[in-house]
Amino acid sequence: MATYTAGIDWSTLQNDLAVVDRHGRTIANARFEATPAGIKAVLQTLAGLRAGHSHSRRAVPIAIEAANGLLVSALRHHGQTVVPIAPSTVARYRGRLNPGHTKSDRGDASLLANILRTDGAAHRPLHSNSDLADAIGILTRTHLRTQRTRHYLNLQLRSRLRAVHPAALTAWAALPNNLLRPEARQVLVLAPTSRGAARLRKYAIRAALERGGRFRLLDAEAERLHSLFQEPVLLNTPAVEDALGIDVRTTVGLLDETCTALDALAEEIDARFLEHPQCGIYLSMPGVGPLTGARLLGEIGDDPGRFATGKGLAAYAGARPFTWESGSSRTVLHRRVAANKHLAAYCHRWAFATLTQSSECRAHYDRRREGGERYNAALRNLSARLLSCLHHCLSTGQPYDPAAAWPDRETAT
Incomplete structure (x- = not known):
């Protein structure tokens, strides 16, 4: 157990620091701003807790109700151990230690420090x-x-076109991406209403298609x-149609900027x-391309000590069930709350992509489905x-090997 533990109750203007010893006594309090001077004052407070070479401020863990931000980044940059604690967890501790449910910034800082003192291992x-x-x-x-913004703008554009230019909804319906195609956006900027589209000449439509990047069968x-x-x-009426046309052209402009930003981000x-x-390890996995690999890496990280086992990583992605057991009742449930929702969504799409990329993954999925599992449950099991x-490959530094990953592939197929 650490000799001292600290807690910070942060806010947009002022932050409160409290330090307690191993007996729970508050031995230091400070209020500081999230500035270089404020961070320096915090570090000086932690360094001055005990005189002597045996004490180091870096040995004092700090609990805070945040996992990112400039304050957290500054503390980690100076070598402090930062322990994020969810506000809902802090609220439960507050009710346990304070039946009156009173609250103060300084009291919350001491509460955070005491959480680390008593339950730091958890x-x-x-x-x-x-x-x-x-x-x-x-x-x-x-x-x-940005993808979600593009989807929202696409729906807004379809809604506006239904009121002023319904032919545009069917013009590219049989083509991939529909209204998201650059050529479609170019034509809609040129003529956002039914009246304007009816007045277009063939050469104008052809020029708009060419500006949109189309080069075949112009x-x-x-x-x-033109016929459509x-x-x-x-x-x-003309006045209403002109106003709706401006609305469509504005929405198309926003959608075009979003699509351009998505391409640059990719x-x-x-x-x-x-x-x-x-x-290289991520790209060796079946069904993983640069974008999927980057998404997995961004959520998993590259800290080798973060996940001790593959089961822990799968649980973090919501792919491992958890058991609720009380008395004679025992229920196995889908892990939802204590999981990274972004990683869970990425792994769901990743598992689905492997069904056509890997015969071993397809056989595993089919076997789970034949055993009575539903679609989502079988995909979660496959993603686990x-x-x-993936955890084994990252731990050992070797690429994915189907023969080692699926030793029972002959019986699975």
């Missing part, structure tokens, strides 16, 4: 990833948010769109991922198996 410190792995994680999360595609836009449809993610020393293989 709370894990922040893992130590490389800067490159953290950067990849930030970029992949940004890519995911004349035939321009003829098809000439068909009679219901029209709004290129940046690929470049950063290929620089990482573990990229894949994560165990």
